[in-house]
Amino acid sequence: MDRREFIKNGCTACLSATIIGAVIPSCTSTRYISGTLGKDGLFVDVSEFLVREKGKTRYHPFIILRNDALQYPVCVYRFNDNEYSALWMQCTHQGTELQAAGDRLQCTAHGSEFDSKGFVRTGPADRSLRSFPVTVLNNQIFIDMRAI
Numbered sequence: 001m002d003r004r005e006f007i008k009n010g011c012t013a014c015l016s017a018t019i020i021g022a023v024i025p026s027c028t029s030t031r032y033i034s035g036t037l038g039k040d041g042l043f044v045d046v047s048e049f050l051v052r053e054k055g056k057t058r059y060h061p062f063i064i065l066r067n068d069a070l071q072y073p074v075c076v077y078r079f080n081d082n083e084y085s086a087l088w089m090q091c092t093h094q095g096t097e098l099q100a101a102g103d104r105l106q107c108t109a110h111g112s113e114f115d116s117k118g119f120v121r122t123g124p125a126d127r128s129l130r131s132f133p134v135t136v137l138n139n140q141i142f143i144d145m146r147a148i
């Protein structure tokens, strides 16, 4: 591939990514909230996962809790009305903050990937993410963080 062809292909790829991101914003948007910090953990209203569009209701597959009191964010995946996972977004390889990408958490430092339950899918990390017990009661999700 010559230089001209390389630049042309690179520009086409960038333009395509931009257009796809603009056309399907609901797929690319990530919901960040702070939650409510209690003595033993974080509380999140179940309605934080709801998305109402054109008279239809759907759910964010995950939300990210960023709270000033926490060193790292917590990614909360929703599997159904009563099943969630809450994952500490610190890579178990060397501690880099993870990025959410759909049903995966990715590390930009060396490429590790974790699934929505916190299990390693791609190394070099070799340990699962720290996770927290989640309970649902009265339309509130409680993330028990006493183990931090």
Ligand code: FES
Pocket (backbone or CB within 6 Å): 091, 092, 093, 094, 095, 096, 107, 108, 109, 110, 111, 112, 123, 124, 125
């Ligand atoms: S710090 Fe995440 S893969 Fe190395």
